[in-house]
Amino acid sequence: MQPQRLPAGGRIDRSKPISFRFDGRKLEGYAGDTLASALLANGVSIVGRSFKLRRPRGIVGSGAEEPNAIMQIGKGAHAQPNLRATQVELYNGLVARTTKGWPGARFDIGAINDLFGKVFSAGFYYKTFMRPKSWWRLYERIIRASAGFGRAPTEKDPDRYEHRNAHCDVLVAGGGPAGLAAALVAGQAGARVILADAQNEFGGSLLGTKHSIGDARADEWIARTVEQLAALDNVTLLPRSTVFGYYDHNFLAIAERCTDHLPEEERTGVRQRLWRVRAKQVVLAQGAFERPLAFCNNDRPGVMLASAVSRYIRRYAVRPGKRAVVFTNNDSAYETAIDLAEAGAAVVIVDSRMGGAGSVAERAANAGISMLTGHIVTDVVGRRRVRGVRVAGWSGNPSYLVESSIRIECDLLAMSGGWSPAVHLHSQAGGSNEWDTDRLCFVPGAATQANVSAGACNGMWSLRDCLREGMESGRAAASRCGFDAADVDLPTTRQGHDNPPQPLWRVPADAEPERCPKQFLDFQNDTSVADIRLAVREGYRNVEHVKRYTALGFGTDQGKLGNIIGMAVLAECLGKSIPEVGTTTFRPAFTPVSFGVGAGENVGDLYDPVRKTAIHEWHVAAGAPMENVGQWHRPWYFPRDGEDLHAAVARECLAARQSLGIMDASTLGKIDARGRDVVEFLERVYTHNVGKMKVGRCAYGIMLGEDGMVLDDGVMARLGEEHFYLTTTTGGAANVLAWLESWLQTEWPELEVFLTSLTDHFSTIAVVGPNSRKVLEKVGCSIDLGKDGFPFMTVKEAELGGYPVQLFRVSFSGELAFEINIDSGYALAMWETVMAAGEEYGITPYGTESMHVLRAEKGFVIVGQDTDGSVTPVDLGMNWLLSKDKDYLGKRSLARPDCVRSDRKQLVGLLSSDNSTVLPEGTQLVEVPDAPVPVPMCGHVTSSYMSACLGHPIALALVAGGRVRKGETVYAAMPGREPLPVTIAAPVFYDPKGERQHV
Amino acid sequence: MLLIECPWCGERAETEFSYGGEAGIARPADPDALGDAEWADYLFNRSNPRGAHRELWNHAQGCRRWFGVERDTVTYRISGSFRLSGGVGKRED
């Protein structure tokens, strides 16, 4: 039983009934319906409650402009909030819920707000909820619970979303008459064309209409055009696809809804797809939005846009009312009156213009429609549904007041305040808009990118003009891409004569706006004429400020319905013209876009690349939890049965100090540097004297930024006279290489040096501890590993266990240690070989945590942990690394006044006075713990661990003037407990003379 | 998303590139000869124009070349790319 469904006509399939639920009620529609058309067919008039005043609201529009019918669609994890019923295709089993109103839209307890409507004026929230300040948390909870347009599902999204990059010569946004014509001309010329339209079928405003184009009816012309387009290989047709963003350099984003129109059980594959399109040329053909008129109670259910009424009748065979009043200031709504009359409704036209309409008036008269020209609708009777309207004569005098009105009974009011081109994409692209005083709308001005507007979105209202502009823009766009389009004859269409529209925005009533029922401008945000007037009285002048104060054009609506009329009212209040007031900024997204399609494939495991070393699988099999280090996953620690982090790290550290540890250091950045000028180059970027290094020697080096701050560090080795191997920090690898290349390419191109990344090619295995030499000898090494044959800080090519390797005698732990560089293809085998050979020494794999403890015991810094971009090598006590004999990047900065201050934060060690507290990293240090707030801080903890081999906690910290304060006490401020006294110490806690690594 | 022309690889999406700041900031030949204010000017001060801006970009995901781009800071329109091969600092040819 669909009481408002017409017995024939429309583009619905009456043989395919569809059942759905709306707020728990079981209803029926047909295939081809939208949720909105099905609700109207069922006589549902209230589809939501307004945002602030909780007034009952009905369906107003038929597309993206719909402000009221905003629904939660679907169940559970598949649910989507914030969808307009006018854009939701009906499918079997669809479940829709209104998102405003409690317990429901039909009876909403919050409707009491409307009784106090005077209180809920513009700026209400700013004025009311500011005091007392401490109550804000409570206010916020209540406001959030009662506001909102839907609920995000709490379950994990089970659907798949996809991104897709595309390139084309011509992107056509909008598949109405202009867009179809443009796509066909450009496509037939051979250009690569993408045609995207938000609806399920192409045709736009033409669908279901009585127009004829050449020898074809509108629907036949659409079908034929789409068929021709589909036959072209160079044309991609994207229905159900909204072009929602126009970004720089003709980059556009399209959200395609692939399966949302199907019953949930029939959905497979990708649910929504984000098209990222780079177009050489763009034709914007997104049509126009009809505007409402601001008369009293213009938000009552049953007040609709005239174009929407026509669309429901023609396309969906739904007649939204039996007795209709059509209120207009222009000719277009006369067609709606004729559509209503043909659908069997009694119709009265109320036209504000004294002279009425042009040639369409005669057709209306022939259809038996009575017309009141020079009249306006001043008020609507009926609360939950239009029951009638009050109509008064009007001379065009822009006063707020009219005298004496008559009442006309009706159950539907179709309004038309004129049309506004959808200039959103044109504006997003950076184009300006110009006010057209004849057409009473903003039309696109000069484009700043390669785009052109065609048809109604260029302010063209007649079908003939839309087709003409479509063809011309399609041909021009193709031609600019090098494709010659043949001339196309413009098909004949009926061309009538229109009388110009009348400027009418706020409609006079029988009282001032403050004293008469509300005249709404923005239905979604409950912004009325009185709110704009109040904002102006309170001193707001700029349109952007008024928008924020009154919420005009906020939220998902983005002012599609109310912006222009709101600006017109503002202009009137300010005594300015509309172009002087201007528009607010148009921003993406044109219509709401789901988070899912924004994320695409970049979710879960694929959110960010996980980089793995060649030995990764071994670590996983050994049960090591992983730590994120940049994009790398590194083993954190290797717990044995039941061990926690602390127990495992203590065991690992002791093993490395006492016998034998092994660590995967493959994530180090590795750079091969060679060329005639490599020494000169490295002298300029490292602070130490590179030229003094002998072939075969290693050195620790640091690089500074030009500001003198430590940029990166690592061990470097001289492999030949003109050949070096550099290592960088794990996180700095890519940046350091790009940084070095930038100097070579832009500043010193005369230097003959080539840099090649070896980060992935080599895996690095650190074998650490007093027994490390023995285990490598056992594996079988081609070189003498003895203290004299292979001394500390040297490098050699060798064969180890049958594998060719680079062997480094370097140590990041202070113990006797070797680092093995091996082709990553053999790294796992090498690791396993060493593990097997080390069994007799209790070889112990360790992860990043033990590595940190071992190096902190030695006072070795980690760039990025103990430094933060504001730390100089002098602050770190690395003066010994700073050559006085040469210039290097950053050297001059070390003499800047700020870098030689004696109170700079300097690296020190810290010992907890209680000998047991491990200070949290980041802990702030203060001189006087009970100083008045704000307590001056003198430093912070950068690294902090329990040292198993020392038996007490250790920490590294940056402390103001700290280097000369050894033995002094400062206080560690920790939330929830008394400040802890800590003693400043040297940053080297273990083997300060460095004897253990030299054996 | 900008479309940037690499002088070697042609037009590519902005995601392939990394930004390198204003072009034409040459490293002083003798930093020690500069006063603190002059050195700070080299380090920190940039022209930050409204309009045409010559700037450095690196084709990081591509050929790893650094090159120059002239871009309008208001419209983001790029009028051209240029190679840096003159050996005269971070200046264009």
Added chain:
Amino acid sequence: MSESLVRRHGLESLLAGMPGSPSADPGVSVTIRGDLGHINVRGNAEGTGFVKSVEQVLGQALPIRPNTVSAGQHQVFWLGPDEWLVATPSGVAAELAGRLKHASTGIHASVNDISGGQIALMLQGPKCRDLLARGCTLDLHPGVFAVGDCAQSGLAKANVVLALVDDKPTFMVVVRRSFSDYLYRWLAHAGSDDGVTFRDA
């Protein structure tokens, strides 16, 4: 020595975890070319004799036009105005790298065997372009990206060298080793509707 050693490309266990019977007619089939070695070559294309000496060793041309491949006994990819990638069977890569190094002695050049650092994947099948378009911003239309073309770009969030080998089409994707696990998973996920399958060379 190294000829007898067993080289791992690192994707063995992902391959082992594949479902038993891949579809007979996949939209995209991915072959892991762990049998290919990789050599990075740097040198000045102009003057100095670098090009001539390298071409003598390779027995084929060094592609000088940006973003092109020279196919012959080896595949040589243009990476930059002074950088190339030579892909060749891994058994001969070390020896070839040695000969290239030797030939460029005294010339401003740099040769590095980076076989352990990257992996080549061959993508073949009618859905290749669709799959690549999900993660790559390049225009891979046959009229734009032709056989013999190559490019370095991003695929998903990994850097890759991409080349069109033939018009079946077969694409070659070279990725750094540490990103290969990620890229494999991304291909499997993004290609699931196309029935993407994987196999070892």
